[in-house]
Amino acid sequence: MRNRRSLVAAIAFIALIIGACGGGAAPSGTLGPLSGDIRISGWSSSPTEDALLQDSINAFMAANPTVKVKWEPIAQDYETVLKTNLAAGTEADVFYADIFWIDSLMKTGKLLALDDLMAKSGVKKDDFVPSLINAFSYQGKTYGIPKDFNTLGLVYNKDLFKAANVAEPTNDWTWNDLSAAAKKLTSGSVVGLSLPADAARFMPFLWQAGGDLNNINNAAGQAAADFYTGFEAKDNVSKLPSELGMGWAGEAFEKGKAAMVFEGGWLPADLNNNFKSVNYGVVQMPKGTAAKSNLIFTVSYSISAKTKNPTAAWALANYLTGSDNQTKVLKAGFALPTRQALSSQITNPNSKAIFDGAPYGKPFNYASANTGKVNDEINKALESIILKKSSTKDALDKLATTIKPLLQ
Incomplete structure (x- = not known):
């Protein structure tokens, strides 16, 4: 997968x-x-x-x-x-x-x-x-x-950054830097960022905000969810891969539909083998309001x-x-x-x-044997916020109730 x-x-x-x-x-x-x-x-x-x-x-x-x-x-x-x-x-x-x-x-x-x-x-x-x-x-x-x-790393398209006159990201980037760049890079059919409704991309942001699964609907959890989903739901500078006609965010990057994505080494591997014309770079994930974190x-x-x-x-x-x-x-x-x-x-x-x-x-086992089930529920909550089917608070309150027995 x-x-x-x-x-x-x-x-x-x-x-x-x-x-x-x-x-x-x-x-x-x-x-x-x-x-x-x-x-x-x-x-x-x-x-x-x-x-x-x-x-x-x-x-x-x-x-x-x-x-x-x-x-x-x-x-x-x-x-x-x-x-x-x-x-x-x-x-x-x-x-x-x-x-x-x-x-x-x-x-x-x-x-x-x-x-x-x-x-x-x-x-x-x-x-x-x-x-x-x-x-x-x-x-x-x-x-x-x-x-x-x-x-995970922040994979970015160097040519799109240059065309938008945006300085390339660094390992010292913050959430604010990411947000500002995504806005400047969004133009026409190209979005600054493609963020999927995916726990495997969202969880580092939750930890970066000082949040955790056991209290995912507290202030830190809401801040992380607002930031992650806000790229599309609020600022319209991100699109779900499916909305771009792509199977995953990496494909959106490979096809020039997204200037930035968060992926692991599998994306550079695919780029080097099958999309050699894409001029890309990779830096660490940005620092959040509380700390650096990753998966x-x-x-x-x-x-x-x-x-x-x-x-x-x-x-x-x-x-x-x-x-x-x-x-x-x-x-x-x-x-x-x-x-x-x-x-x-x-x-x-x-x-x-x-x-x-x-x-x-x-490690990618934050809910032990129930990590897969918890991920599914997180994905549903993220999608409901991104597509404006529910507020962040309502989605996280429901999520907290659903996953509580899975975290025991």
Whole structure:
């Protein structure tokens, strides 16, 4: 889906800007001899990505010839298939777990706590971006190692900014700067901004205003909703993607219908591959009235609590998230690194803007297992305000009542 496209394929634009990268292999520590068969499953995003992962698996097996690893990609409805397999006891030893729904797996004992194995291997939580590794922790235990990640950035059309005589945005932009630019950039069939009725775009604005889901209809929540929806409902400088005849905001940007959008690395990847004539830039999300904030989309390598070979399973997960392999994936252009030591390798301002959103970002599981349901209700409320079917207060009061039991 456009909100949370595959986190790996989403960031292919990094390949254009990564230089020579260093970094040692994941430490082997004192795991001892490894042997046995291991299965690993995840979603299949593209033949190129699958081939890259298989190459990494082959390298792991070459270094550990007594371990046999089988890659089992799941082509469709990954979450449903994985949870069905977990219920039946047929899951792979190692598998992708999305931050969007891993919470329920951690709380129900489906995953192996990795802390003892990490300690034996010399792997520390501090090796990883804190907001990422913490997203896969529960009650002091670690249940996944972040595979890669994404945040949101302000993607803007440089040519449209120049034509409107508007200074390009910076990482220091505020809400006021965004609003002023959107008004100046709106002309004819081009809107300054395309904001969808989408919780995955609105939530950072709620946090930037000092709001939260538990009190979404308080003053901070109303300020955030007024600001977000006001671009269209009040100032007429934004349009829903559907009103522009587009499937998502990124398409509106690609087709020159919107001068600015808030998207992750999937949009630069698509621009670089399919819309090379678009002259674009990316900066961090603007600072709100209370703080900077962002949304983190991330995936882990997790291990089944029922695996019969936890040591070899961990060795594989550790290898795939080690510095050497993350560097290889970076060079291929398929991921943002989760290891802090590799952050210096990202020097291009476009990709760095996406990476630098992590320290002040919050993971995309703010309502735990009910995040999807809460998102649906937020989307309905935003659309009703944008299309002037209800006032901000009425929409948020109704929303607060609806989501309250989902937040328990």
